[in-house]
Amino acid sequence: MTNTAWNEDQARAIIAAHAADEGAMLPILHALQAIFGCVPEAADALIAEALNVSRAEVHGVVTFYHDVRRTPGGARVLKLCRAEACQAMGGEALAARFLARHGLEWHATSKDGALTVEPVYCLGLCATSPAALIDEVPVGRLTDARLAGIAG
Ligand code: FES
Numbered sequence: 797m798t799n800t801a802w803n804e805d806q807a808r809a810i811i812a813a814h815a816a817d818e819g820a821m822l823p824i825l826h827a828l829q830a831i832f833g834c835v836p837e838a839a840d841a842l843i844a845e846a847l848n849v850s851r852a853e854v855h856g857v858v859t860f861y862h863d864v865r866r867t868p869g870g871a872r873v874l875k876l877c878r879a880e881a882c883q884a885m886g887g888e889a890l891a892a893r894f895l896a897r898h899g900l901e902w903h904a905t906s907k908d909g910a911l912t913v914e915p916v917y918c919l920g921l922c923a924t925s926p927a928a929l930i931d932e933v934p935v936g937r938l939t940d941a942r943l944a945g946i947a948g
Pocket of ligand 1: 882
């Protein structure tokens, strides 16, 4: 994934394009992250101004949703499910082994910038748990070997 460097004019255009959307905050955050790889704090004031809300409100939404990053993620993003069905199928232990093997913690990016690991809470893939998304592509029935095959 290649991210565009932060550009205030471009950010303003993205925000304006979504400002009239129903519940515009989330579409704006997703659109900014899709282009810049994250929603830097510099975006908060622009969003607040466009939606006529406080910067604190924007900050609250950004920090509430784990999917929204303040800094760009790695070239690949692995989202491992930590919800109940996946836990019941060994997902937590699988994730713990994967993180330990890579010397990573949740929300961290590998030193080479190749991989970011994020937790998610149910992907609707419970029947194939433990499940994950790798670059937004769903994968299920994960094992150590299968996880190593898709994410290193
Ligand atoms: S609990 Fe993991 S996909 Fe539903």
